[in-house]
Amino acid sequence: MIEMFGLEALSNSAQAATTVGIVFTEAIALYIGYGAVTQIVHQATREFLGGE
Numbered sequence: 001m002i003e004m005f006g007l008e009a010l011s012n013s014a015q016a017a018t019t020v021g022i023v024f025t026e027a028i029a030l031y032i033g034y035g036a037v038t039q040i041v042h043q044a045t046r047e048f049l050g051g052e
Contacts, residue, residue: 010018
């Protein structure tokens with residue numbers, strides 16, 4: 001994955017820190033995205049089933 005970003009020149013510690021940062025950023029984006037999708041689907045489902 002590091003090669004994709006052109007970071008292979010970094011030291012091992014810097015590569016590890018960069019990888020952790022990238023994975024953490026992806027996790028936050030997925031958390032926000034899935035939260036938004038869940039809320040939209042939840043509201044649509046409640047309306048479809050005749051809930052509040």
